[in-house]
Amino acid sequence: MMISKDLVIKTARKIIELFPxxxxxxxxxxxxxxxxxxxxxxxxxTEVSTKELFSKFKSPWELSKADPHDIYHLIRAAGMYRQKAxxxxxxxxxxxxxxxGRVPSNLSDLLKLPGVGRKTANIVLFVGFGIPALxxxxxxxxxxxxxxxxxxxxxxxxxxxxxxxxxxxxxGPINGSMVExxxxxxxxxxxxxxxxxxxxxxEYFKEKR
DNA sequence: AAAACGGGGGC
DNA sequence: GCCCCAGTTTT
Numbered sequence: 001m002m003i004s005k006d007l008v009i010k011t012a013r014k015i016i017e018l019f020p021x022x023x024x025x026x027x028x029x030x031x032x033x034x035x036x037x038x039x040x041x042x043x044x045x046t047e048v049s050t051k052e053l054f055s056k057f058k059s060p061w062e063l064s065k066a067d068p069h070d071i072y073h074l075i076r077a078a079g080m081y082r083q084k085a086x087x088x089x090x091x092x093x094x095x096x097x098x099x100x101g102r103v104p105s106n107l108s109d110l111l112k113l114p115g116v117g118r119k120t121a122n123i124v125l126f127v128g129f130g131i132p133a134l135x136x137x138x139x140x141x142x143x144x145x146x147x148x149x150x151x152x153x154x155x156x157x158x159x160x161x162x163x164x165x166x167x168x169x170x171x172g173p174i175n176g177s178m179v180e181x182x183x184x185x186x187x188x189x190x191x192x193x194x195x196x197x198x199x200x201x202x203e204y205f206k207e208k209r
Numbered sequence: 210a211a212a213a214c215g216g217g218g219g220c
Numbered sequence: 221g222c223c224c225c226a227g228t229t230t231t
Binding site: 041087 | 223224
């Protein structure tokens with residue numbers, strides 16, 4: 001028995017309202033690079049890294065000419081720093097060469113960039129360009145199923161289902177809010193259901209009782 | 210489908 | 221010490 005679409009939307013809006021995610025910088029280039037650095041990494045770990053990185057390399061032109069060894073120490077805290085260094089330099093080179101130094105604002109061009117997959121591309125589209133885009137990560141996938149919005153086994157299926165259920169104006173905000181909600185309350189293991197503001201609308205909570 | 214990439218924080 | 225993190229690429 002699936003939860004009604006209206007209730008899903010209502011709950012989604014509540015999560016977005018209670019767990020907002022602020023974006024300090026919405027410059028597409030910075031969003032792109034910092035999101036690549038944030039992959040499989042808590043964003044606290046990359047905040048300092050990106051700040052120092054952008055103070056030294058302010059544009060794709062500058063970053064494209066960087067030596068990987070010169071940025072290892074700047075982004076080390078992000079983890080996978082050798083791979084990520086190589087990727088952001090390569091990305092910068094492509095931006096300079098193919099896109100006149102600008103970040104493309106469409107999905108297919110973004111996906112051509114090394115280290116940019118569906119999730120990263122959609123984050124860039126929404127945060128950098130304000131375009132409605134649903135980036136399904138582990139939080140969105142886990143929480144949507146836990147709440148009983150959908151029954152899916154893969155993030156791809158989750159993305160497909162959620163685009164059908166959620167109105168476009170929620171596609172962008174839901175991602176960041178799910179991350180905050182997932183970290184503070186709806187954790188992968190031992191979620192704080194007793195503190196959860198939407199537990200009354202949650203299948204997982206209902207079944208637990 | 211599974212492995213590899215990786216340091217940092219929470220418990 | 222073990223698990224997880226605004227995943228993607230390679231095998």
